[in-house]
Amino acid sequence: MNLILLFPDDFTHGDTVCLRDRRRVEHILRIQKAQSGDRLRVGLVNGLMGEALVTETSADSIHLSVHLQYRPPPASPISMILALPRPPMLKRCLQTISALGIKELILLQSARVEKSYWQSPQLREEKIREELVLGLEQSCDTRLPNVRFAKRFRPFIEDELTEHVATRQALIAHPYASKPCPHGQTAPCVLAIGPEGGFLDQEIEAFSERGFTGVTLGERILRVETAVPYLLGRLSDLLPDC
Template sequence: MNLLLLKPDQITQQSATVSGRQFDHLLTVQRAQVGDSVRIGVIDGPMGQGIIKALGSEQATLEITLDSPPPPAIPLRLILALPRPKMLRRTLQSITAMGVKEIYLVNSSRVEKSFWQSPFLQPEALEEQMILGLEQARDTQMPNLHLRKRFKPFVEDELGNIAKGSQALVAHPVTEVPCPINCDSAVTLAIGPEGGFIPYEIELLSSIGFQSVHLGPRILRVEVAVPALISRLFPA
C-alpha cells in the first residue's frame, strides 16, 4: 500500500478514521506510531498527508491535509474479455494501477459461462481490487467499470460510439501488424481471452473499424498481455 485511500465517510472535517485492512497495514507493515506521516488520498478526490494522532486497538485517527491532484489518467478505453476469476483480480489491479479509467468486461466465445457466476464479479469485490490498484499506484480516481454479457449486441450497438474519436485496436495473435508504440492520442483497445477472439468476433470488430495488432509470435497469458500492451501504447 503506497497510498492510504480513504472513502468520504471516513473523513470528518480535517480528520479521518482508519480501521480494518488499512489499520492492520499501518500497524504490521508500516509499523506506524503516533506522530508519523503517511500518504493519503480520497476516492475520486485529492491526495495529501495524514499525521497519526491516535492509535487504538482497532482504529487510528489521522489529521489530514489534502492539497495534491491525482496523476493524470491515460487516454485508453479497455475492452477485455472476462478472464477466469482468480486471474481477473490480479489483472484488474494492474489495469487500475496503470491509469486506465474506462474498462468494459465482455463476453466472448472462449469465455466460460461459469465465469459470469463468480462472486468476484459482485460490485464490492470489483471495487476492492480497483482500490488495491489505486493504492499501489498512488492514485485516487476510480475507474468506470462496465459488464457486458452479450458480445454481438455490445459490438453492434455500443462499441462504435465508445471507440469514436480514438484509434481502435484489437490484440490478435494472427495478424502481421505490430502493436503501435508511444501513442499520442486516445486508443480503444480490445483484448480477447487467451488464444484471442475467434474469427467471427474479429470480423465483427473489424466491421466497426478495429484494426488487429500483435505483440509478437508468443501467446501470452491475459495477466501478462494486458500490462504489456498498455505499457507499449502509453509508456510511463
C-alpha cells in the same frame, strides 16, 4: 499499500479521519509501523492526494488529520475492452489495470469465455472495487476505474461499439494480425483484448467492421495477465500516462 485510500465515510468532521477497518488499520500499524506524530501518504477516492498526520492509534482504530493538496497522476488515455478472464486471473488483471491508470474497462463475453465465469463471486461489485482499490493504493492514484459488463457479445458490438470508436483510435490485440502493436500512443485509444485462446475469427471481423485495427504482439502466446501490462507498456506514452 503506498497510499492509504480514504472514503467520504472515513471523515468524522472537517479534516479528521477515523479508520476502523482491519485491512487499513493493520497495514498502518504492522507494516508501516506508524505511531502518533508520523505522517502517511493518503488520497481521497476520486479526489486529491496529500498527507495525513497520525494523531491517535489503538489496536483497532487510527485517527488522522488529513491535508489534501495535490492531484492524482494523469489517467491513461487508453480504454480497455477485455474478454472476461477466468476469475483468479480477473483479480490480478483488475489490480494491474487500476495500477496502470486505466479509467474505463468493459468486461466482454466472447465465444471462448466460459459462461460460468459471469456467476463468479469475483464479479460482485464490492469484490471488483476491492481489487481496483488495491491497484490504486499500490500505484498512488485515487481515481477508481469505471468497470462495466457486456454479457452479450453481439448486442454490445452492434449497439455500443461504434460510440467507443467515434473519436478514438481503436486497436484489437490479435496474434495473427500483421501489423505490430504501435508504441507510445498519446491520443485517446480503445484497446480490445481477447480471452485465452483468442477471439474467434468472426468476432475479430465484427470489431474490424467497426473500425478496429488488428495489432500483434508477435508469435508468443501470452497469458492475459502478462499481455495486459505488456500491451499497456508498448502503447503508453509516459507523459500523459504516468
